[in-house]
Amino acid sequence: MRRRYGAALQPVLAASHQPQVLRTISLMEAGVARWNRLDTTLKSLATTAAAVALNCPWCLDFGYWENHRKGVDLRKLREVPNWRDSDVFTDLERKVMAYAEAMTQLPVEVTDEQVAELRARLGDAALVELTAMVAVENQRSRTNLALGLTSQGFKDRCDVPRAR
DSSP states (O other): OHHHHSSOOHHHHHHTTSHHHHHHHHHHHHHHHTOOSSOHHHHHHHHHHHHHHHTOHHHHHHHHHHHHHTTOOHHHHHHGGGTTTOSSSOHHHHHHHHHHHHHHSSSOOOOHHHHHHHHHHHOHHHHHHHHHHHHHHHHHHHHHHHTTOOOOSHHHHHSSOOOO
16 A cells, blocks of 8 residues: 555555454445546546535545546646636536535435436436445545544645656
8 A cells, every 4th residue: 555655545544443344445445446437537526526525635635646646637626626616627527516516415415407417418327427436435535534534645746846
């Protein structure tokens, strides 16, 4: 883990206090990593929007770094907190982030219209994956918040200009 990420991940360290929980979460995350019906950028924007809505510092920090590694446009990642007012997003990206926010609210505020439009634009498989990704991010964020996990400085590694 330290070799891949450059540090021990706080959520893994926390979960390691209960090995069955750690094993279950690890298996779930390995499965999630294989989901491939939803565009990577849409998936990243949805999970980031959920983490922003919950204000999870660890999720935002690590998610920014991880999404940067996947090639997601950093301008878009930086603008997720202000997606309604930013001009860097497509109409579909805005609808995906609105859906993620609506799913994250308690009670859930997803409308039939949102589901119908996303189904028409993405298809059933990608809509199910989007919904599951937002649910997974809610589980991650809420767990990390409850355990008091904070930023580990992953985002800072992305903001260092690369040598040419």
